[in-house]
Amino acid sequence: MIEVHGLTKRYGDFTAVRDLSLRVGSGEVLGLVGPNGAGKTTTLRCLAGIIPASAGTIHLAGHDLTATPVAAKRALAFFPDEPRLFEYLTVRQHLNFVARIYGVRNHETIAQPLLEEFEIADKADQLPGELSRGMKQKLAIACGLLHGPQVLFFDEPLTGLDPLGIRRMKNSILQRARAGATIVLSSHLLHLLEEVCTHVLILKKGEKIADGTIPEVAARFSQGEPTVNLEEVFLRATGGTEG
């Protein structure tokens, strides 16, 4: 469960995110959309505790991110658009390291199925430099899932994946949601959001324009049309302009 009230992030005079409130329940997948510079990544980084919010409160799995950051972070996993890996740790050593950080006692029994699920089991002793970008992405995700997070944040999760990898990633997200995880993902791939998201939130210039289930948001911008896809909704909601 994610509960956010009045989230604001300022950089000097510039406000990247303004007074954002949202609620995502267990098993729900929220798609964060908006033009370039709308504040999607900033929002995700605030929600994941990477950068401090200028104002507002964030609760993750019942923990206040400001008051009890360690407990809140124990429940979350963040997947940046560019996989951040340690250059000199092999695939297996990455999982070993993350297991110690999160205190995952039986990590071998969890790690192996994850490696197999993401098809990198045969790369276990290779360094990131020897992996393709898609495989690095898979390793980053396997590391994030090792401790069984209840809240997952994905920033452009499909970047660099091949078609099979994209399908597997979508299935993986849906599988985690069905298992009760709370998921927020940011992407420009609107067809992905239509496939995996239960809810959508549209940001523009750091402000929320609309949120709700996909049918609710579509209905708001349908202008009486019976079927409107998310791309059309996005264009109408944002006026087809940047930021």
Place this chain on the structure above:
Amino acid sequence: MLNALLYLRLTSFRNWLLSRVRRLRQPKYLIGAIVGTAYLYFFFIRGFTPHPQQAATTRPMAELQDVLPAAVPADWLPAVAAFGAIALLIVATLMWVVPFERAALGFTEAEIAFLFPAPVTRRSLVHFRLLSSQLRSLAGAGVMVLFSQRWTFLGGNALTHAVGWWFVFSTLSLHFTGANFTLTRLADLGVGGWRRRGLVLGGVAAIVAATWLRLSAASRTLLPGNDANFSTLTNPAIDLTTTAPLSWLLWPLRQVLGPFFAIDARAFWLALSPALAVVTLHYLWVVRSAVAFEDSSVEAAQKRRDRLDAWHAGGRRRSGPAQGRAAPFALGAGGRPELAFLWKNLLSTWPYFTPRVWLGCAGGIILGAVWLRTQPDLRALAVGAGGIALMFAGYTAVVGPQFARQDIRSDLANTDILKTYPLAGWQIILGELLAPAAILTGVLWLTLLAAAVLVGSDPVGPAWLTAPLRIAGAVGLAILAPALALIQLIVPNAAALLFPSWFQATRTRGGGPEVIGQRMIFFFAQMLTMVLALLPAAGLAALLIFILQWLIGPVTAVAVGTAAALVILVGEFTVAVWWLGGRFEKLDLTAELRS
């Protein structure tokens, strides 16, 4: 086409310069620029203005007509010219011996992406690279003038020296490219690496040997005598370089050095034409011998980028493809998470930092010291080596943190991921500091061990420095070493966290005065912090040892002093880590780099 390439080079240079100037609007760069410019002025530029003593004989940079006769001592000039020619011959020989890959031109990845698919001839690409290397030669000449302007025996002035340096750099650059092209052609003809090396080295050695045999017996005497001008050493060198057949081999190199060693305006003008002819011949050689360089240039650019990335990330430089290796110790899932950072960061460094290697080194030091102490003739050497070990320990403590950087400085790019870990900021900082602290402690322990076992071999040392006291002192310093290393590491890590944009700027290659200034500011900050951190600990320890040695004996007093100093250092470190942890939790790298 060359116009377009010239445009690219000059525009890039102009924009690089403008971006540097614009950055001065930010106070941190401005301060850095002021400090750096002051440093450059006081240490280099000021030398161009006439010294009071030189005022009578030396004038500032002027027209070529103002070139001055050589000053003191003019009789050194032939020897310096001879050694200069020999140095150039060695460099040129290495250019034919060392390369083991196909010829590659130093294009950047962007240049490759834009220029290789463009409708540009291979010859134009060669010209583009030559043009770029000429700009670098000019810059190099400018820098070298700053250094060589103090070589008063040369005569000449800054302008003649600049032209002289340009001839040297241009020739070497062209020779390097020409040699690479020729070697690639030879390789294609089946002249392999070792055969080629044998031919080159054998040829040069034969010429030197033939020349040597032709010298008179007096010229072959190399033992230095008691003369103040070292003529017994320099005369054979002069004779060697002026005797055939070596003199024939050195002739073009001497022409290249001519403008630099010209003692007056007439000699300079006379030296210009032959030097220019050598450069022109080199240019023609390069242009006519150009071979396919595209594949190897792409590979070289990739390698260069990898090296740069590794350097930016603070990692070790790789010479070959990276391979995973065994962990330094078994990391269980339970226990202090800080140790996971030690484990991870030790994996990122050289594989030699293991207990087995440390113990082996310690054993070697002890065995060496024991053997040295049994050799009465080498007692002075043993004491000297002990002193050097002690100095190296001091050097490690002061400068070591700049080299051992497997900490937050290397992980700055991973800040986003580190901040999602369920750990307090101080835990991450502490964990990150452990690996470089362990490495520095290991080095300090080895040097202290060497100093302790070697210095004691001096039978005429101070009487108060008894063996027990020496051991107590060494053990005390060894106990303090980890705390000292940790304290020292706080400063560069704090700099990285407090001024990430400064830190990024200082890690930019090709920086101007502002980057020199920023590095100096960091260095002085480190020195100041070290003094401030050590002063209370050292002061209390010294006071306790001074007072207690009369009551409980010097050895016990040293132990008490060590304990007191350790408490203070640990306390300072605890406060610093706790504070830095807070800074880390608040760090927003995006905001910092945005400003």
